[in-house]
Amino acid sequence: MKRRPGSSATALTWCALGLVFMIILLLPVSSWAHGFAGKRFFPTTFQVDDPFISDEFSVLIDRIKGPDAKTTEIDIDYSKRILPNFGLEFHEAYVHLKNDDGSTANGWDNLGIGAKWQFLTNAEHETILSIGTDFDIGGTGAHQIADSFTTISPAFFFGKGLGDLPESVKYLRPFAVTGVVGPNFPTRSGNASIDPDTGQTVVERNPTTLTWAFSVQYSLMYLQSFVKDIGLGAPFNRMILVTEFPMETCMSADCKGKITGTVNPGVVWAGKFTEFGIAAQIPVNSRSGRAVGVLGLIHLYIDDLFPKSIGAPIFH
């Protein structure tokens, strides 16, 4: 059913947004830091979700030749802390598909809303642990791009720096790993459609999958500040080398055990208020893509830009 925005709904949206921003602009300053565990700074990475909750805004440009279409995506993510260790995440993506038959499709993907609780932050061992759930809300995107069903994704997130290694291996201390593990449950097991050639009903299965994604990082910032000043100047002294492994395994009968994913070697530059990153996207098999793609990241630390207003948790 096609939905039309009503004037009352529009007014309600404006009022709600205005009220929310007025409230948070009046909030006091927070001294909680984003992405820190002791002296370890975990940057936001490309496709592996952060192990921490913070106030941040990201734009990720993702371009890859998939199994049957060239895909260009602009992913927009906004995270907002409600409490110092608990927050909400909103994500949306505009997708352009160029299919192998020459046809194209454009539109917004489904709106995603998630909640994340950072339940452990250990400074000595540079460890962050979180749990969260994400809802990819079916029917909120363009029908030619987005799924008509909702997907629910509970997940466990972790981040661990190796700063607690002994002096004998001090050059390994700048290493860190982050990751996420969790299932993705579609709320509808399959989509029925009529085959135009045979007239028969065809059911396309919506599989349950398991996301297992991790990143390996080597922080030149950490090396310079805490291990050994090797004389790196700008911009290298604020760089973090990142390789990501975002993977998904099918858990449903018709595709059980099949993996899709990419390996994304890249680099992130972390400034005081912004982060920029670029990475290659190497498909792990033909189901994941047919050529190397590219990822570009622009990230804003809202908690550093607006520490006394929208960058602070709503409740302390």
Next chain:
Amino acid sequence: MKRFLPVTDHHRGVVLCLLAALCMTPAPALGHAFPEHSDPRVGATIAASPERVRIWFDSDIEPLFSSLMVHDASGRMVDKGDSRVNPSNAALLEVSVPKLAPGAYRVIWSVVARDGHRTNGDYTFVIK
């Protein structure tokens, strides 16, 4: 059945415009204070005892909540206890040390940036 408010392109546009406007609004932002360089340098081996240990940060820090200590290899504090933010450079944290014997020393720092964000860290240097 739970019903969601229909999310239209119009709604998305409103939200994205607001976020973009907020991100472009000038603000007295300071962010986390990170060390830029230090003297003695991180991980350095030096020939003689320094008179003081100094760390330059990439933004101004709060004198009341920022500290710098030097410990010897046994964990004993060896600095003079006069850690301070330099009066003429609010991004420079320093502490005086007596003449130190050859050995390994650990510098431990903790700072609060002007916006309230705390960062901390440590590093070692060696006197031959």
